[in-house]
Amino acid sequence: MRKANITRSKKTSIGIFITIGAFLLGKIKYVLIVFKFFKLQTLISMFIYLGTYALFFGWKFAVALVYLLFVHEMGHLYAAKKIKLPVSPALFIPFVGAVIGLKEMPKNAKDEGFVAYMGPFFGLLSFLPAIPLYYFTHEPFWALLIILGAMINLFNLIPITPLDGGRIAAGISTKLWGLGIILLLAFSMLNRSAIGFLIVILGGTEWYKLYKKQKSLHDDKIEVQELEHLVVKIKNGSNDLDFVQEVTDKAKQKVTNQEITKILNTLNTEIEKMKKDIYLQQLSGTLVLNEEHLHPNQQVIERTLNSLEEKILDFKKEIQTTESYYKTNKKTKIQLLLIYIGLIIALATSFYYSHEILMNYQEIQL
Known part of the structure; x- marks a missing residue:
């Protein structure tokens, strides 16, 4: 027992x-x-x-x-x-x-x-x-x-x-x-x-x-401000592919958010394709630089910028949550x-x- x-x-x-x-x-x-x-x-x-x-x-x-x-x-x-x-x-x-x-x-x-x-x-x-x-x-x-x-x-x-x-x-x-x-x-x-x-x-x-x-809250806030400024600069200079590529490359060096970095890389890849197409057209003598020709390129840049703005907004919300939660x-x-x-x-x-x-x-x- x-x-x-x-x-x-x-x-x-x-x-x-x-x-x-x-x-x-x-x-x-x-x-x-x-x-x-x-x-x-x-x-x-x-x-x-x-x-x-x-x-x-x-x-x-x-x-x-x-x-x-x-x-x-x-x-x-x-x-x-x-x-x-x-x-x-x-x-x-x-x-x-x-x-x-x-x-x-x-x-x-x-x-x-x-x-x-x-x-x-x-x-x-x-x-x-x-x-x-x-x-x-x-x-x-x-x-x-x-x-x-x-x-x-x-x-x-x-x-x-x-x-x-x-x-x-x-x-x-x-x-x-x-x-x-x-x-x-x-x-x-x-x-x-x-x-x-x-x-x-x-x-x-x-x-x-x-x-x-x-x-890292202070640094993150500064990064968001710089990214918002970057979007404005790209929108204003979207006709100049070299300029867009230059400011994007500079921004990538400072960005810590991986998703935003990925979008900036995508934008650079698209710009490289556009520049290559323009170069090939120059060689073949078929290049016509007018608004109608640039419109598809601007659409690609605009779509990428929309994705970038969404990610910046998410990043901003994440910072606000960390600060106030x-x-x-x-x-x-x-x-x-x-x-x-x-x-x-x-x-x-x-x-x-x-x-x-x-x-x-x-x-x-x-």
Whole structure:
């Protein structure tokens, strides 16, 4: 009997830690769209997920896990629909987690924080009924449900992207990502967690990319101004192919945006073709330089310039987003901070309460 209890204890512990790891990994796939139909996608993936975990850890654990993850993701779904963000339905992936797909990113860090914290908030609500149920029945399963829900959502509040905690922290200060990296790195080293190290790498990379973007904002703004000036110069001098080629070549040396560089290269290639055609016509004596002859060339240049203007506009929007996305007012920062701290306290208290209960049940001790 004791041997059976120990085996069950080990399986429960393994299941919980796999769940935490899977949930963290699931956050990497924040934008996942696989199936076409809402109800069919969620239902099929849920049953596959349920069956997989039931096979390894039993039906009770599997049902509890699916329930907790489903409610958590419904929190994200509710928040996204509240601010009119298009989303795909929830998808359950065995040993990865449950995710919803965001078809568009939030407009600012405030909206992103709202979508992020509603997941752990719904996660907290999901296991609160288990507290009175344990009190009246003294069934350890309810305590297991509480501690599993608390651990999943508490770990997910570590302030590092792509976890919900990192998305909430972004609306307070992106400097908190540094704290999240330290916390998760320490946890990963103590527990030898490969998934933890992976999240640290992803979070660190995201933080560094944001730092680079913000650092280059001034230079990017100057580049946009120069590109807009370039378009005007080319439009005014489009009849002079040598001039267009010269200003394009000079501009390419300063441009950092790869898509814009590609368009400038295309423009140069087209100009080379035009000049070659003119040269061949000169050799054959068929060259006629008039407005009718130059019109097709100008059309080619005009089409290329239209593409260039579109990319410049996209680049400009990207700069504006980088500059303003993480700017939140004092009221928003305080609101997000209070919600964040409140969730941590509530989940940590629930974890402690359920852990104390489970200490009395040797067969499911963690």
